[in-house]
Amino acid sequence: MRRPKSKEFRKQQRLSEEDEINLLNSWIQAQKPDSGTNPMSLKPLPKNSPVGRLGDNTFSRYAGVVRFEQLPLSKKTKDALRASKFVSMTDIQRASLPHSLCGRDVLGAAKTGSGKTLAFIIPVLVLDEADRILDSGFKRELNAIISQLPKRRQTMLFSATQTKSVQDLARLSLKDPEYLSVHEESITATPTLLKQIVMTVPLDQKLDMLWSFIKTHLQSKTLVFLSSCKQVKYVFEAFKKLHPGIPLKCLHGRMKQEKRMAIYSEFCEKRSVLFSTDVAARGLDFNKAVDWVVQVDCPENVASYIHRVGRTARYKSDGKSVLFLLPSETQMLEKLKAAKVPVHLTKPRKELLQPVSSLLASLLVKYPELQLRAQRAFVTYLRSIHLQKDKEIFDVLKLPIDEYSASLGLPMTPKIRFLNRNIKSKAVSTKSSLVEPEVRNKENVLEGSRGKPATVVFKDEETENDLLHAADTSSEGNMTSTEIGELVPATRLLKKKKLKINLHRPLGKRVVFDDEGNTLPPLATIADPQSGKGTSILDPEQKAEYYKRMREDLKKADKEDKLVERQRLREKRIKQKMKWKGGDEEEEDSQDDISGSEGDETVNRRHNKSKIYFDSDSDEGERKQASRDQLAEQEALALKLLQSMQA
Ligand SMILES: Nc1ncnc2c1ncn2[C@@H]1O[C@H](COP(=O)(O)OP(=O)(O)OP(=O)(O)O)[C@@H](O)[C@H]1O
Numbered sequence: 001m002r003r004p005k006s007k008e009f010r011k012q013q014r015l016s017e018e019d020e021i022n023l024l025n026s027w028i029q030a031q032k033p034d035s036g037t038n039p040m041s042l043k044p045l046p047k048n049s050p051v052g053r054l055g056d057n058t059f060s061r062y063a064g065v066v067r068f069e070q071l072p073l074s075k076k077t078k079d080a081l082r083a084s085k086f087v088s089m090t091d092i093q094r095a096s097l098p099h100s101l102c103g104r105d106v107l108g109a110a111k112t113g114s115g116k117t118l119a120f121i122i123p124v125l126v127l128d129e130a131d132r133i134l135d136s137g138f139k140r141e142l143n144a145i146i147s148q149l150p151k152r153r154q155t156m157l158f159s160a161t162q163t164k165s166v167q168d169l170a171r172l173s174l175k176d177p178e179y180l181s182v183h184e185e186s187i188t189a190t191p192t193l194l195k196q197i198v199m200t201v202p203l204d205q206k207l208d209m210l211w212s213f214i215k216t217h218l219q220s221k222t223l224v225f226l227s228s229c230k231q232v233k234y235v236f237e238a239f240k241k242l243h244p245g246i247p248l249k250c251l252h253g254r255m256k257q258e259k260r261m262a263i264y265s266e267f268c269e270k271r272s273v274l275f276s277t278d279v280a281a282r283g284l285d286f287n288k289a290v291d292w293v294v295q296v297d298c299p300e301n302v303a304s305y306i307h308r309v310g311r312t313a314r315y316k317s318d319g320k321s322v323l324f325l326l327p328s329e330t331q332m333l334e335k336l337k338a339a340k341v342p343v344h345l346t347k348p349r350k351e352l353l354q355p356v357s358s359l360l361a362s363l364l365v366k367y368p369e370l371q372l373r374a375q376r377a378f379v380t381y382l383r384s385i386h387l388q389k390d391k392e393i394f395d396v397l398k399l400p401i402d403e404y405s406a407s408l409g410l411p412m413t414p415k416i417r418f419l420n421r422n423i424k425s426k427a428v429s430t431k432s433s434l435v436e437p438e439v440r441n442k443e444n445v446l447e448g449s450r451g452k453p454a455t456v457v458f459k460d461e462e463t464e465n466d467l468l469h470a471a472d473t474s475s476e477g478n479m480t481s482t483e484i485g486e487l488v489p490a491t492r493l494l495k496k497k498k499l500k501i502n503l504h505r506p507l508g509k510r511v512v513f514d515d516e517g518n519t520l521p522p523l524a525t526i527a528d529p530q531s532g533k534g535t536s537i538l539d540p541e542q543k544a545e546y547y548k549r550m551r552e553d554l555k556k557a558d559k560e561d562k563l564v565e566r567q568r569l570r571e572k573r574i575k576q577k578m579k580w581k582g583g584d585e586e587e588e589d590s591q592d593d594i595s596g597s598e599g600d601e602t603v604n605r606r607h608n609k610s611k612i613y614f615d616s617d618s619d620e621g622e623r624k625q626a627s628r629d630q631l632a633e634q635e636a637l638a639l640k641l642l643q644s645m646q647a
Pocket residue numbers: 085086087088089090093110111112113114115116117118159160282283284285287310311314315
């Protein structure tokens with residue numbers, strides 16, 4: 001048992017802490033770097049040169065040093081850094097720590113994964129992801145926080161895509177902040193070890209493409225970005241049911257914080273695919289490297305792109321990313337280029353495409369709740385495009401909605417009310433009539449999905465360079481719409497005929513034609529004494545004979561039907577028994593996909609399994625009885641019919 005520390009000991013400790021603070025303060029004040037300078041431009045201290053107090057009032061220089069040990073930090077902080085194996089500082093830490101330690105406000109800009117967290121954690125503090133926090137979406141929350149802060153304070157703002165807007169900074173009352181942007185001279189805005197690929201993919205091929213990517217990268221840790229919670233939920237649930245051979249997980253803003261943390265830790269530890277919204281786009285450092293970042297839906301702007309891809313290739317690791325761009329979104333390439341983001345435009349190849357739409361369609365028949373998810377995913381995607389600010393890139397009117405709906409496995413295109421309302425007026429002037437599919441001109445809507453049948457996809461991991469077939473150009477090459485069309489033609493075009501119901505058509509009349517093509521009234525072949533067969537049937541004796549034969553035929557057919565039905569049920573029973581026997585193994589195999597994704601679901605599945613066993617058993621009996629009843633009913637009905645005809 002730990003003995004309580006004596007009063008005297010605590011006093012001693014307090015005094016020595018006070019002494020340490022006084023010493024640190026004197027050191028900080030004596031060696032303050034000049035305001036407006038970047039300490040990185042100073043020479044590092046020579047190795048083994050003394051650190052701390054050198055004489056009565058002389059201290060070692062701490063601006064420009066490279067090791068944490070050389071900074072005026074408390075013993076506790078230094079011990080913790082050493083224990084975490086942080087020895088040398090990164091650029092942003094070297095540049096900002098000397099200023100922040102002497103109490104100055106800081107505006108820090110450095111690439112993703114470059115160590116900004118420690119740069120503010122050490123002096124503490126903080127508004128991280130500054131540009132996002134200053135976004136209008138967080139206005140109320142930020143104002144509430146600021147109202148609780150003391151007037152005299154030190155403020156530091158950090159981001160990989162820093163804001164310099166005077167208006168934003170005024171809101172936080174920054175006082176002469178030190179602007180420290182350590183990668184401004186860099187030729188790229190993203191980490192050097194990040195390999196970035198862009199592919200144009202028509203909307204209705206996105207899921208085929210994603211599925212193919214996952215199936216060909218089973219050994220990778222992959223982070224997939226989609227634009228809404230509902231899309232994340234649908235793709236996660238549907239793909240999970242298809243068992244791709246790698247654990248799947250999902251993360252979105254509707255999850256509780258504890259659940260998010262659990263998924264985050266699991267993803268850090270295990271090779272898996274994480275489907276996420278932008279909730280995972282910023283600040284998250286997955287400590288066991290993410291191999292691939294896949295952006296299925298185009299990010300809202302370049303800043304968002306940079307943060308998303310920044311989840312891989314962190315600090316000194318390498319990483320890869322791929323962005324699927326719709327043919328109508330290729331403007332994004334120009335914006336990335338202007339922001340110094342080096343992307344390689346890659347031609348997808350057809351050999352490895354594994355279409356998933358038909359599998360999804362079968363799943364949706366089997367699981368009605370999944371169909372609901374698919375409908376929601378469909379609507380929220382269109383809404384997200386509709387709400388995007390950058391209209392140069394995002395144009396909901398250019399989307400092939402019927403094809404997109406079919407690609408999600410949906411049997412019918414759901415109604416899109418918000419578009420109906422907003423586009424009605426525009427639809428008059430625009431050729432693409434998204435809200436009125438029956439008059440839509442296919443040429444306009446299927447932009448980029450014309451041409452040869454399925455090309456596409458990804459390369460196997462081991463032979464990656466062969467699989468990701470480099471395009472003629474990098475992002476510099478402008479693509480014409482014809483090129484785009486040839487590049488990624490549609491996997492399939494599901495054309496739907498609009499069925500028209502003619503309310504005025506005559507009802508209940510069957511038209512019969514004779515050999516010359518003349519119309520005859522219904523049942524004329526039986527009733528007309530001149531028409532061969534009909535004559536004989538109307539003869540009473542022959543009629544009786546005819547009904548007798550019919551009855552016998554019916555009985556015979558009934559017997560055969562019963563036999564076939566019995567055989568079918570027997571086979572089904574045997575099949576089911578075999579399935580139950582082999583069920584345990586199958587369940588274990590599928591655990592891989594289920595475990596980690598939704599913990600409680602594993603338990604539910606186990607429950608369901610036994611439930612299915614008993615339910616299906618009793619179902620079988622009921623079904624047998626029902627089919628017997630049905631046959632008896634049909635028999636009785638046929639007899640009744642014959643009798644009434646005889647009468
Ligand atoms: N001085 C250091 N020495 C070694 N590793 C470091 C050092 N500083 C930070 N790291 C490591 O680098 C990785 C990235 O750091 P951090 O998460 O702070 O990046 P960031 O710049 O905040 O990125 P983002 O903009 O994406 O939030 C982390 O795994 C962190 O542990």
